Amino acid sequence: MENPDKVFSRIELIKKIWNDNVEVEVRTVDVHITRLRKALLRHSIDNIDVIKTVRLAGYRLNASKV
Secondary structure, eight states: OOOOTOOOOOHHHHHHSSTTTTOOHHHHHHHHHHHHHHHHHHTOSOOOOOOOEEETTEEEEOOOTT
């Protein structure tokens, strides 16, 4: 939320979310993003996806929708 238009790579997200002593596959991020996206859409009034997938780069929050 602090950097809504910044694209975060899967590796950056792993480093920010999981401890260094936990081994996490990069595809795990995709699974968690999918679950988070579904949960946010379920509670959204206007049914707008606020998580933007940036192809070959990662994910970002769509600042105009937050």
